[in-house]
Ligand SMILES: Cc1cc2nc3c(=O)[nH]c(=O)nc-3n(C[C@H](O)[C@H](O)[C@@H](O)COP(=O)(O)OP(=O)(O)OC[C@H]3O[C@@H](n4cnc5c(N)ncnc54)[C@H](O)[C@@H]3O)c2cc1C
């Protein structure tokens with residue numbers, strides 16, 4: 001089986017977000033970049049399938065500034081992917097162009113069986129790129145997938161929707177899966193893996209080689225703001241009955257949320 | 259006149275809260291409001307959209323739409339957008355819309371943004387903002403190179419206006435285009451809970467490792483029942499297998515936006531807070547005065563939850579009855 005895994009590099013959740021002095025964007029100094037956690041579930045599932053089907057291969061793709069995104073690809077290679085493709089792009093590219101670029105590269109690489117992505121990237125929470133890649137390649141997709149069985153040329157997935165409802169869906173032919181937590185437990189890269197990763201091939205492609213222009217984007221951001229400081233916490237005092245009664249009054253009469 | 263399309267989700271024949279919010283915003287904008295109502299019961303639901311400000315409804319009640327199939331829905335919605343070329347399509351940032359709209363955006367070359375928390379349509383303008391980096395900052399979204407903008411709004415951000423049941427409008431029936439499907443929905447297992455999904459709930463009571471064991475979630479259930487609230491959980495208790503993953507709130511769980519979030523026996527780790535920062539009021543109940551959740555909560559009670567929660571349930575019962 002030929003499997004592609006798209007991985008995005010995102011700021012670690014613990015990273016402190018600061019704005020540039022003119023509020024035109026975020027200040028990226030001091031940010032620690034990690035693999036998007038949901039992409040790790042996709043990668044793990046790809047590696048498990050490869051292990052169960054001899055002769056399979058796993059190629060990871062990542063789009064972003066070369067100097068940092070190369071680390072995301074190396075991490076994925078150290079976990080067990082066979083090779084990587086890096087699409088060098090400026091710091092901010094919208095989902096529309098990202099999906100176009102990823103789909104073009106995948107199409108150029110020849111026939112494939114499966115594409116894995118995360119259900120969303122935790123920096124934007126956008127959940128756009130997966131479905132847009134599937135659309136560009138005219139293949140079916142399923143997102144928020146927490147269970148996958150791949151047999152022959154079809155994939156049966158379980159996805160969680162709202163209110164605890166679960167859907168079981170069958171996708172025919174090559175398809176795209178957006179991974180959710182619950183699909184598996186991602187492995188860690190071990191030392192032999194990290195050493196091996198250094199020798200694995202990483203292909204580099206630029207947006208211009210893909211005949212894509214940054215000007216074609218649909219979305220951009222401006223007027224960045226940090227959230228308003230919340231008023232300080234009111235810690236209630238007194239015996240427990242008094243505290244509880246006061247809390248209910250505050251919720252009802254002051255905050256008016258009841 | 260410039261039109262706004264509102265994609266209206268409904269359940270058990272009733273418009274969902276998010277749809278009511280969007281219809282309100284659209285009808286206040288002075289634009290021509292068209293509701294898009296897809297699925298069985300769509301014709302009756304379409305009348306409700308008129309009561310909330312739609313002037314026209316595009317309706318399809320084909321039984322092919324009874325279960326959500328991304329291909330069938332994407333074919334139909336893409337067709338509607340290609341034919342009418344609306345300036346703006348509004349939808350709730352629900353699981354369904356977040357799965358569907360990106361595919362439609364890619365097919366119709368539209369712009370797409372999800373999870374928006376501010377929407378301003380005054381004077382023919384379109385101003386939206388969305389949170390970034392788990393709510394650690396936010397930005398205005400600018401659109402270019404497109405005819406249609408698809409904007410998905412988080413729930414509980416916009417006011418709902420009263421229904422005017424005398425209002426009516428034009429119903430246009432549409433058909434599902436035929437196509438060879440590669441996607442087959444085999445089974446849908448309904449959730450066991452009658453409570454609102456966490457992403458829609460107005461009040462949430464969440465529990466963490468402080469509850470000690472799974473059986474103690476019944477304390478939270480009782481509190482939630484008196485408030486008509488939904489029950490959530492921290493990742494620690496989901497990973498421990500006490501409650502299903504669908505209840506997890508936070509960075510790798512659900513992002514919620516209730517009016518009131520009550521965190522019981524939850525320390526307030528940054529990954530948990532990432533999911534709750536747009537709550538209007540956060541109440542923390544924790545026996546450790548140093549717990550990080552007390553830095554971010556609106557109100558805090560320092561105490562043993564096994565004492566506080568039953569007292570609180572009784573007090574709510576007394577006050578709300
Ligand atoms: C904070 C932030 C907010 C943004 N908000 C919007 C917005 O509202 N609208 C919009 O059009 N654009 C937005 N963008 C721009 C654009 O979405 C991203 O820059 C672009 O990389 C697409 O990723 P995503 O975050 O939308 O990913 P999602 O669509 O959430 O990601 C889904 C999956 O697609 C794959 N994927 C996504 N990006 C890449 C990549 N660069 N390389 C490899 N795989 C990838 C991953 O497997 C990921 O799990 C935002 C960017 C940032 C940083």
Ligand SMILES: Cc1cc2nc3c(=O)[nH]c(=O)nc-3n(C[C@H](O)[C@H](O)[C@H](O)COP(=O)(O)OP(=O)(O)OC[C@H]3O[C@@H](n4cnc5c(N)ncnc54)[C@H](O)[C@@H]3O)c2cc1C
Nearest residue numbers: 466467468492493494508509510511523524525530545563
């Ligand atoms: C990549 C990543 C993603 C993550 N995603 C999420 C996520 O989506 N959601 C999430 O919640 N976490 C997430 N986490 C985990 C997070 O870091 C914390 O480990 C988790 O939130 C802790 O859960 P907790 O507060 O229930 O448990 P603890 O941290 O153990 O806190 C228990 C609290 O209960 C209090 N307590 C104990 N007994 C009592 C009592 N009798 N009365 C009152 N209070 C009491 C204690 O003082 C303590 O503050 C993630 C972590 C990582 C690394």
